[in-house]
Each structure stands twice: as C-alpha cells, then as structure tokens.
Amino acid sequence: MPIFIGFVESGIPLGVTFTFLVTSPIVNEIALGFLFISFGFKIAFLYTAAGMIIGIVAGIIIEKLHLTHLVESYVYEIHMGEAVIEEMDHKKRVKFAFDAVKDIVKRVWIYVILGIGIGAWIHGYAPQDFLVKYAGPNNPLAVFVAVVLGIPLYSNAVGTVPIVEALIGKGVGVGTALSFMMSVVALSLPEMILLKQVMKPKLIGIFIAITGTAIILVGYLFNIIL
Numbered sequence: 572m573p574i575f576i577g578f579v580e581s582g583i584p585l586g587v588t589f590t591f592l593v594t595s596p597i598v599n600e601i602a603l604g605f606l607f608i609s610f611g612f613k614i615a616f617l618y619t620a621a622g623m624i625i626g627i628v629a630g631i632i633i634e635k636l637h638l639t640h641l642v643e644s645y646v647y648e649i650h651m652g653e654a655v656i657e658e659m660d661h662k663k664r665v666k667f668a669f670d671a672v673k674d675i676v677k678r679v680w681i682y683v684i685l686g687i688g689i690g691a692w693i694h695g696y697a698p699q700d701f702l703v704k705y706a707g708p709n710n711p712l713a714v715f716v717a718v719v720l721g722i723p724l725y726s727n728a729v730g731t732v733p734i735v736e737a738l739i740g741k742g743v744g745v746g747t748a749l750s751f752m753m754s755v756v757a758l759s760l761p762e763m764i765l766l767k768q769v770m771k772p773k774l775i776g777i778f779i780a781i782t783g784t785a786i787i788l789v790g791y792l793f794n795i796i797l
Contacts, residue, residue, distance in 0.1 A: 579642060579769050586634025593782055594626030596756040602728030609736050610745075617793065618749055625753070625785040632781055641774035702751065703741045713747045714790035718783055721754030728756045746793030753786045 574595075578588040598619055607615040706717040726734075731752045738748040758779055766775050 575769075584634060585639055585642065586630040586632075588630075589633045589778060590626045590630030592626075592762075592778075593629050593757050594623055596728060597622035597626070597753055599728040599756075602732055605729060605732040609732065610739075614745065614749075614797065617797070621749075621789045621793075622753065625757075625782060625789065628785055629778070629781045633778065636777070638774055638777065641771045641777075643769055643771065702738060703743055706738075706743060706747050706751070708742055708744055708747075713744060714750050714787050714794065717743075717747045717751035717790065718754040718758075718787055721751045722758045722779075722783075723760045724755050726755050726759075728752065731755050744790075744794040745797040746790040746795075749793055750786050750790030753789070754783065757782055757786070 575588055575592050578591065579585070603615050603619055606618055702717065702720060706713040706720065710716065735748045735752050738751070739745055763775055763779070766778070
C-alpha cells in the first residue's frame with residue numbers, strides 16, 4: 572500500500588497503479604509455490620494467469636473512465652512540487668525520499684493497525700465450516716458468497732492457501748475457493764481503509780465493483796473447467 576500511494580503521488584497513470592494494486596498481492600511467488608505443491612501445475616498456472624488478467628483489465632477500465640478527479644487533491648499538490656527534485660543533488664534527493672516515506676507512514680500507520688485489527692477480529696469469527704455451509708457446492712451463488720465473505724478478512728496469499736486447501740477438501744468448488752482467496756488478498760478491508768487516504772469513496776467503490784466482478788466471473792469459470 573505505501574508503494575501504491577507513492578506511485579499515485581509520483582503521477583504514474585491511475586490505471587497502471589491499480590493494475591499493480593491488484594496483481595501484486597494476488598500473484599505472489601511464494602503462494603504460487605504452495606499452490607503448485609498442493610494442487611499441481613494446472614491450478615497454479617490458471618490462478619496466476621487469472622490474477623494478471625484481472626489486474627490488467629481493472630487497470631484498463633479505470634484508465635479509460637478518466638477518474639483522476641476522484642483522487643484526493645493533496646496528491647496532485649505533491650506531484651506539482653516534483654520539478655524541484657530535478658535541481659537536487661544526490662544527498663538532497665535521499666533526504667527528500669526519507670521525508671516522503673516518513674510522511675506516508677505518519678499518515679497511514681493508524682489505519683494499517685485499525686484495518687489489520689478489524690480484519691483479524693472478523694477472521695476469528697469466520698471459521699471454515701461457516702464458509703463450507705454458505706459457499707458449498709449446492710449453492711449456485713457460492714462464488715458470490717465466497718467473495719463477499721472474503722472482503723472483510725485480512726491475510727496475504729500465503730496465509731490463505733491452507734484455508735483454500737481445507738475448503739476444497741470439504742467439497743467447496745475449486746473456483747469458489749480460489750475466488751475467496753483472491754478477494755481476501757485483493758479486496759481486503761484494511762486495504763480499503765488505506766486507499767481512503769489517497770482517493771475518494773466513489774473511486775474505491777468503482778475499484779471494488781470492477782475487481783470483485785472479475786473475481787466472481789473467474790470463480791465461476793474455474794468451477795466449470797476444473
């Protein structure tokens with residue numbers, strides 16, 4: 572998230588930053604290794620390809636919608652001052668970078684702790700049996716339910732692999748379990764709390780709608796082909 576905020580403040584196109592925001596947590600090399608060991612090459616490859624496609628599509632759509640006006644104004648004020656950086660020597664650039672990092676951390680640390688705390692609390696009250704009950708193979712809305720349940724939780728891709736393995740072992744569809752994994756790492760509540768620091772709620776809502784819809788479609792597709 573701090574890297575994403577730095578990208579936005581540096582003036583990198585909004586679509587590119589959102590592609591990074593989606594793909595960086597989903598396409599995790601360690602998680603992919605665990606997926607390969609647990610489920611084989613086919614699922615690991617499809618998961619990687621789906622994560623990259625979702626990120627690229629989300630980025631393209633957001634860029635085409637021209638939503639830069641939904642980014643907080645202070646971000647552009649920072650970007651406008653970047654011309655001064657060109658006149659700095661190496662020592663001054665290092666100090667400028669350090670001050671920028673300190674400023675970002677100062678603005679977001681409380682939200683990181685708050686988001687992780689809320690996500691961890693919810694995670695403790697969302698056991699695997701609950702997911703099996705409401706996102707099982709007999710529910711035609713299983714993928715949708717899995718994505719909605721995954722959003723409030725907080726974990727990284729590696730931490731969700733054992734949960735995915737347990738869910739599949741209990742009869743949950745592969746696509747349903749993988750869509751749950753994607754929603755946890757790409758649309759988590761702590762992430763949304765942090766995003767609020769650099770963008771307006773409307774843009775966050777658009778991001779959730781685009782990414783969530785793509786994850787749901789991928790989940791149903793995986794349930795058909797796997």
